[in-house]
Amino acid sequence: MRVALVGNPNVGKTALINSLTGGNFTVGNFPGVTVEKKEGRALIDGKEVVFIDLPGVYSLQAKSLDEKVTRDFLVKEKPDLIVNVVNASNLERNLYLTLELTDFQIPMILVLNMVDMAERRGIKIDSKRLSEILGVPVVECVANRGLGIEDLKREILKGGKIPKRIGRSFEEKVRIAEKIARDVVVVRRRITLSETLDDVFMDKILGLPVFFTLMWMMFTFTFDVAKPLVDLIDLIFSNLVKLISSNNGLIFEVLASVVKGVGSVLVFLPNITFLFVALSILELSGYMPRAVYLLDSIMSKFKLQGRSIISMIMGFGCNVPAVLATRSIEDDRIRKATVLAIPFMSCSARLPIYVLFTEVFFPKSGNLVIMSLYLLGVSVGLVSALLFRTLIFKGEAEYIIELPHYMLPNLREVLMLTWNRVKHFLEKAGTIIVGMAVLLWFVTSYPSGNVENSYAGLIGKSIQPIFNPMGWDYKLVVALLTGFVAKEVVVETINLLHVNVAGMNPVQALSYIAFASLYIPCLATIAVIRGEMGFKWAIFSVFYTFSVAYLVSLAIIGVGGWLV
Amino acid sequence: MSLTLAGLVCGEKGRVVNIVGGRGAVMKLMAMGIVPGKEVKVEGRRGGAMLISVNGTKFVIGRGLAMKVIVDVGKEG
Amino acid sequence: MVGLIYGILLLLCGILDVLNGNYANSFVSFTISAVFFKGFVVKRESYYVGGAILAFTFGLLSLMVFVSTYLDSFLNGETSAKFSYGIFGLLALPLLLTVKKKYSK
Numbered sequence: 001m002r003v004a005l006v007g008n009p010n011v012g013k014t015a016l017i018n019s020l021t022g023g024n025f026t027v028g029n030f031p032g033v034t035v036e037k038k039e040g041r042a043l044i045d046g047k048e049v050v051f052i053d054l055p056g057v058y059s060l061q062a063k064s065l066d067e068k069v070t071r072d073f074l075v076k077e078k079p080d081l082i083v084n085v086v087n088a089s090n091l092e093r094n095l096y097l098t099l100e101l102t103d104f105q106i107p108m109i110l111v112l113n114m115v116d117m118a119e120r121r122g123i124k125i126d127s128k129r130l131s132e133i134l135g136v137p138v139v140e141c142v143a144n145r146g147l148g149i150e151d152l153k154r155e156i157l158k159g160g161k162i163p164k165r166i167g168r169s170f171e172e173k174v175r176i177a178e179k180i181a182r183d184v185v186v187v188r189r190r191i192t193l194s195e196t197l198d199d200v201f202m203d204k205i206l207g208l209p210v211f212f213t214l215m216w217m218m219f220t221f222t223f224d225v226a227k228p229l230v231d232l233i234d235l236i237f238s239n240l241v242k243l244i245s246s247n248n249g250l251i252f253e254v255l256a257s258v259v260k261g262v263g264s265v266l267v268f269l270p271n272i273t274f275l276f277v278a279l280s281i282l283e284l285s286g287y288m289p290r291a292v293y294l295l296d297s298i299m300s301k302f303k304l305q306g307r308s309i310i311s312m313i314m315g316f317g318c319n320v321p322a323v324l325a326t327r328s329i330e331d332d333r334i335r336k337a338t339v340l341a342i343p344f345m346s347c348s349a350r351l352p353i354y355v356l357f358t359e360v361f362f363p364k365s366g367n368l369v370i371m372s373l374y375l376l377g378v379s380v381g382l383v384s385a386l387l388f389r390t391l392i393f394k395g396e397a398e399y400i401i402e403l404p405h406y407m408l409p410n411l412r413e414v415l416m417l418t419w420n421r422v423k424h425f426l427e428k429a430g431t432i433i434v435g436m437a438v439l440l441w442f443v444t445s446y447p448s449g450n451v452e453n454s455y456a457g458l459i460g461k462s463i464q465p466i467f468n469p470m471g472w473d474y475k476l477v478v479a480l481l482t483g484f485v486a487k488e489v490v491v492e493t494i495n496l497l498h499v500n501v502a503g504m505n506p507v508q509a510l511s512y513i514a515f516a517s518l519y520i521p522c523l524a525t526i527a528v529i530r531g532e533m534g535f536k537w538a539i540f541s542v543f544y545t546f547s548v549a550y551l552v553s554l555a556i557i558g559v560g561g562w563l564v
Numbered sequence: 565m566s567l568t569l570a571g572l573v574c575g576e577k578g579r580v581v582n583i584v585g586g587r588g589a590v591m592k593l594m595a596m597g598i599v600p601g602k603e604v605k606v607e608g609r610r611g612g613a614m615l616i617s618v619n620g621t622k623f624v625i626g627r628g629l630a631m632k633v634i635v636d637v638g639k640e641g
Numbered sequence: 642m643v644g645l646i647y648g649i650l651l652l653l654c655g656i657l658d659v660l661n662g663n664y665a666n667s668f669v670s671f672t673i674s675a676v677f678f679k680g681f682v683v684k685r686e687s688y689y690v691g692g693a694i695l696a697f698t699f700g701l702l703s704l705m706v707f708v709s710t711y712l713d714s715f716l717n718g719e720t721s722a723k724f725s726y727g728i729f730g731l732l733a734l735p736l737l738l739t740v741k742k743k744y745s746k
Contacts, residue, residue, distance in 0.1 A: 059595035090621055093597035174594050193690065193744040200676055200691025202608060202615065209672040213695065216665050217702055224723060225705045228712040293624040297611025305626060306613055398589065398629040400596060403622040
């Protein structure tokens with residue numbers, strides 16, 4: 001049995017599929033997080049049910065990509081049952097989509113989600129009456145706390161009912177939705193905590209400082225709090241390598257280099273996990289769309305819109321989901337400009353590079369240097385976007401975003417979301433990075449035993465002249481080359497090649513990390529850019545980011561040389 | 565008195581009378597609950613973006629789209 | 642009145658952090674103190690709620706930083722820790738609890 005979950009954004013659809021399947025799904029609180037179709041399986045009374053989580057949409061007029069995806073799925077794949085998830089705090093607006101769904105004549109169940117929050121706001125819904133009007137079962141739920149899930153499962157087994165077709169034209173449906181809502185909703189409005197919070201977070205003057213405050217706290221959390229764990233993992237791996245290298249033989253040699261390579265990347269697992277925990281909290285709390293508004297005046301100067309900022313902030317975690325999240329930007333020109341700006345957002349895989357170099361060169365002001373690297377990325381990204389919007393993707397844009405209510409994210413959701421993202425990092429560590437470690441071992445040990453005359457050395461040396469002005473060692477160039485596969489590999493290579501990082505001067509080091517931060521996106525990012533914008537633009541992105549990185553690091557050398 | 569939503573100042577309320585513009589814009593706004601007859605309140609403005617509330621839901625709306633919503637501020641006459 | 646007290650508290654934390662050369666942390670304290678002061682001036686409780694959430698979070702974070710940097714130095718055979726006066730943000734807990742009680746009934 002195949003069940004499609006359909007509903008507006010911010011109705012807790014993803015939380016619902018989580019409780020239904022007890023499984024792995026990303027959960028979001030702002031419009032646009034569920035852009036991809038997700039599937040989950042559950043056994044209900046021994047019967048296998050497949051749940052498909054469709055993107056959150058307001059209507060099915062197939063104007064945006066999300067709407068098209070949802071509509072196409074319902075028409076072409078004909079699920080056995082639609083579970084229409086509705087936010088109980090806002091029945092009227094949600095009902096419009098419900099009425100559109102009645103046109104498909106597929107069995108349906110209506111879920112009134114987040115009834116607790118609605119009650120707190122003084123809203124009560126006569127679900128029995130609603131069920132009579134629509135002709136389908138109505139179930140009340142609080143998905144993120146697992147309430148009402150058993151009732152829903154029971155109704156799912158019964159298979160729902162084919163709804164009455166209500167309303168013909170678009171305008172008629174809007175009017176009927178309004179009328180139904182008036183019939184079944186009883187409101188005694190009360191002011192809630194969530195509404196009052198916007199006074200502070202959206203304050204005219206204080207809003208932006210509060211945003212930067214939150215960003216700084218996120219940084220401190222990511223770096224300082226995770227620190228002992230980083231050192232602990234480092235300790236474990238370096239002892240492991242010692243243990244392995246004490247044996248002789250080719251196998252042990254390869255094994256040692258694999259363990260060392262994987263270790264040099266895994267040490268950053270705590271940083272990455274903590275960053276994702278912080279990002280998940282921001283996302284789930286409902287703060288993200290507020291940031292959209294706060295930063296809109298800045299973003300519109302770069303001819304982007306506030307919504308681009310959501311994708312860009314996600315880019316700090318990983319560029320791949322960030323590029324995918326741009327799908328929620330309806331204006332195609334802004335969307336494309338945003339996609340091309342995202343590679344400059346410093347993803348968590350680049351963090352190891354910064355940490356490695358700042359610990360050697362800027363032990364006191366490490367956090368500040370790292371923060372400025374992030375800001376460098378953001379500025380370069382924004383300026384590039386402005387460039388693209390003025391030269392290539394011209395034109396005025398229109399947008400509207402709903403602000404969800406603030407929610408105290410529960411621990412389970414935060415951990416689940418974090419785990420989903422960290423998993424991806426671990427998979428990479430287990431596959432690409434192990435592979436790269438073996439490959440690196442090979443190209444550095446053959447045809448001759450020392451690095452200088454190995455394949456890696458030869459390739460590095462032949463490319464190195466391009467970076468002559470920066471004065472980087474050829475081994476560092478090899479690291480950049482291998483980092484093309486995944487940015488974690490840069491640090492891995494530096495460790496495996498025994499680069500004497502401390503031998504550089506601080507200006508060279510700074511120009512190197514700036515280059516490493518800005519240059520060519522990793523393979524996975526290039527692949528999604530290709531998927532979203534086509535081959536031509538993916539290639540463009542490669543050349544563009546490379547040139548920008550080159551110019552910026554050249555500028556750092558120039559300015560630094562003049563200052564020092 | 566009718567004007568566009570973009571013309572309201574912070575704190576001002578108005579009743580939606582019409583949505584002008586392409587079918588796409590009209591349907592998008594209406595599906596989000598911005599329908600003729602509804603009261604809209606401007607809660608803030610920042611750059612090109614406006615913070616509005618309709619039916620107890622808050623939205624951030626861009627200037628371009630706000631120009632397409634005609635509201636009646638209900639002053640005498 | 643509450644706003645004034647917490648505003649001054651956070652202001653002090655901020656100044657002490659400046660003296661310690663901890664500029665980013667003092668920016669956080671100053672921002673939170675401004676939130677409380679604004680609440681006091683415009684007489685709106687919502688600013689106390691927001692301020693309390695921010696102050697408590699920041700206090701918790703400063704505590705975590707203190708503990709983990711201490712643990713970290715311990716791993717490296719030293720004993721030192723990063724300290725921020727923001728830790729006194731934890732004193733916003735009573736305010737946070739009163740507010741929560743008030744809104745959850």
